[in-house]
Amino acid sequence: MKRHSLPLLSALTVLLLAVAAAVFWILDSHLKDIERYTAIEYMAKKKAPGPVLPHDLVFADLLKGINSLADYNSVFTGSLSLRPRAPKILERIPTNENAVFLTFDDGPYADGDGAQVGNARLLDILAEKRSTGTFFFQGPWALKNAALVKRTVAAGCTVGNHTYHHPPDGCSMGPIPCGERKKLEGLDHTWQVREILWCRVALIRALDGDITGLTNYFRSPHGSGVVSYPRRPASPKVIQCISDMGYIIINGDERLSDAKQRVTKRSLLKAYRAGFRSTAPGAHRGRILWLHSGLRATAEALPEIIDLLQKKGYAVRALPASRE
Numbered sequence: 357m358k359r360h361s362l363p364l365l366s367a368l369t370v371l372l373l374a375v376a377a378a379v380f381w382i383l384d385s386h387l388k389d390i391e392r393y394t395a396i397e398y399m400a401k402k403k404a405p406g407p408v409l410p411h412d413l414v415f416a417d418l419l420k421g422i423n424s425l426a427d428y429n430s431v432f433t434g435s436l437s438l439r440p441r442a443p444k445i446l447e448r449i450p451t452n453e454n455a456v457f458l459t460f461d462d463g464p465y466a467d468g469d470g471a472q473v474g475n476a477r478l479l480d481i482l483a484e485k486r487s488t489g490t491f492f493f494q495g496p497w498a499l500k501n502a503a504l505v506k507r508t509v510a511a512g513c514t515v516g517n518h519t520y521h522h523p524p525d526g527c528s529m530g531p532i533p534c535g536e537r538k539k540l541e542g543l544d545h546t547w548q549v550r551e552i553l554w555c556r557v558a559l560i561r562a563l564d565g566d567i568t569g570l571t572n573y574f575r576s577p578h579g580s581g582v583v584s585y586p587r588r589p590a591s592p593k594v595i596q597c598i599s600d601m602g603y604i605i606i607n608g609d610e611r612l613s614d615a616k617q618r619v620t621k622r623s624l625l626k627a628y629r630a631g632f633r634s635t636a637p638g639a640h641r642g643r644i645l646w647l648h649s650g651l652r653a654t655a656e657a658l659p660e661i662i663d664l665l666q667k668k669g670y671a672v673r674a675l676p677a678s679r680e
């Protein structure tokens with residue numbers, strides 16, 4: 357080896373290490389961004405207390421005896437029953453229509469609940485743009501704002517399950533204990549069943565038992581257990597638990613998600629313009645857009661996002677009715 361190649365080799369090694377560190381840092385901060393900033397976490401940071409209302413306490417009482425689906429079936433007649441089912445996870449909806457599917461997680465929030473924007477604003481925008489969406493609600497908010505759950509369905513939108521407590525950041529909400537403060541995949545099977553079941557019960561109560569508009573779609577808080585990240589693969593146990601309860605798991609397009617810290621109207625619109633650039637016929641057919649209730653940036657960007665999609669020939673819809 358020539359004398360001058362040694363320093364060159366060390367310089368190259370340092371450079372390679374620096375590039376590897378930079379790549380790791382970018383991936384890591386991306387993951388943290390995705391996980392960090394839901395509306396619920398926003399409120400948790402503001403230390404807004406969870407709603408505890410008289411009907412919430414009645415609900416807690418009712419749930420004392422409901423810890424399994426067999427208990428549930430003894431109280432409610434519904435389509436849910438616990439039996440082994442082949443898991444179904446949708447990242448995109450198979451469809452021949454020129455449609456994209458709009459989903460919102462969290463809430464429903466009334467104005468004054470501490471969220472940046474209430475759900476009424478989202479429903480107004482959807483009505484104005486003759487569009488619909490699927491809303492994945494959380495137990496205590498659905499109970500507190502039952503009128504909003506009903507209004508969502510009356511507007512032609514549909515409702516899915518986002519767990520009762522939104523573990524771990526919604527654990528202080530409502531009077532019902534939260535098991536352990538872990539994400540869904542960290543909970544034991546019984547608590548996973550409870551979180552999904554109790555949300556279902558809360559939604560049925562919020563709708564006064566009229567389950568038209570209630571779907572068997574499930575969106576996991578933080579994508580826990582169902583979305584594969586580079587350093588955190590999906591959990592077959594969580595997927596099986598959700599599936600055995602009769603739910604279809606809805607993931608979606610994370611690149612177009614608003615679950616990032618410092619998301620702004622501008623950054624969202626920029627992402628959507630880039631994400632929908634392809635003009636090939638049907639290129640975006642069936643894409644599932646993953647947004648959140650409660651965020652100002654989302655409400656501000658939504659009218660222009662829908663305009664953009666409609667101009668490209670796509671209808672903006674709630675997820676199609678699910679069949680078991």
Ligand SMILES: [Zn+2]
Nearest residue numbers: 394461462577
């Ligand atoms: Zn959420």
